[in-house]
Amino acid sequence: MLTSFNTHPKIGIITGSGPDAGLDLWRKLLRANRAMLGTHFRGDLDAPNVTIFSEPALGLSMELAANDAAVWACLKETAQAMAQRVDYYAIACNTLNYYQPQLEALQLPAKLVSFADTALEFLQAARIQRVALLGARPVIEFGPWSPYRKLAAHVDLEPPDAAVVEQVHQLIYDVKTHGQDAPDIRERFGAILDALQSDTVLLACTELPLIAQEPGRKRTVDVTDLVAHKLARLANTFENIEKR
Structure with missing residues (x-):
């Protein structure tokens, strides 16, 4: 049974701008996951595998033009660390999604879900x-x-x-x-x-x-809710549900 859990894609959330935004995305992901599984939902065992990295320095994104270099250095390091643990990740900050082209150019093993x-x-x-x-x-x-x-x-x-x-x-x-x-x-x-x-x-x-x-x-x-539903879809497949 444990092996089947490991086949589910793992989800990452990068937050810090602000930290409450990461909690909000996580809550909405859990809610979307429960609704998507419906009668197949069994409780804790069917919650998505989620890693959250919260970096306070990302709060500099509110004044992005003045803090571009510092924000990108922090986000790049965080995304590189995150990508070693997950299959898909989202950045719980609309402004920080500006860096989508730069992140995709890194060709990380995890895929960014763009807001x-x-x-x-x-x-x-x-x-x-x-x-x-x-x-x-x-x-x-x-x-x-x-x-x-x-x-x-x-x-x-x-x-x-x-x-x-x-x-x-x-x-x-x-x-x-x-x-x-x-x-x-x-x-x-x-x-x-x-x-x-x-x-x-x-x-x-x-x-x-x-x-x-x-x-x-x-x-x-x-x-944020749209992204949560997309992450829930990525975290589950009908094939996995049918094999239970």
């Missing part, structure tokens, strides 16, 4: 043609530091308002520092959502889905 690629797969499957995106400044400005620039070739991206960009960036800092339940966090987030024109909003920052939302404001899509 931006996963979001694009969802938008295309759901046939969503216009979307707004909320994230940290390097992400939401769709400049050279944004891993989501590729979306513009496939969907109509709502152009970011300069005031909204700064409001979201500060909100993310405040969630990191004070927590998602701090006074006025929920109200500020609601006001930002109300200022957007698009009906569908991608939450492309791992802190934003932690904030409780009032129902009916917008259709918000948690990219």
Whole structure:
């Protein structure tokens, strides 16, 4: 029986920007795994094999242009160590997915599951043609530091308002520092959502889905949850289920 467990792909989560984001992705992965297995789920024995590396220095990614060299050195070392233990890994930070080309160029034995690629797969499957995106400044400005620039070739991206960009960036800092339940966090987030024109909003920052939302404001899509479901699919195969 133990041999069959070892045939399951192993999953890695790189976190630290911030550490709560890694916990959030892990929780959502466990939830997605349980739902995917359904009646086949047996409890602990069917939980995915997960390795988590948390590196505080990755928090420098909030100001990526100023900290590129230090962030990349830390992320590269972490990914190289992670790749020796897992088959697939994700970075629990939308901004850090900017380094996808550099990580893929390393030709590590583990495959990166990209946040931006996963979001694009969802938008295309759901046939969503216009979307707004909320994230940290390097992400939401769709400049050279944004891993989501590729979306513009496939969907109509709502152009970011300069005031909204700064409001979201500060909100993310405040969630990191004070927590998602701090006074006025929920109200500020609601006001930002109300200022957007698009009906569908991608939450492309791992802190934003932690904030409780009032129902009916917008259709918000948690990219972390999309990645969690993809990791759950990779961690399980129908062949393994059928052989039990």
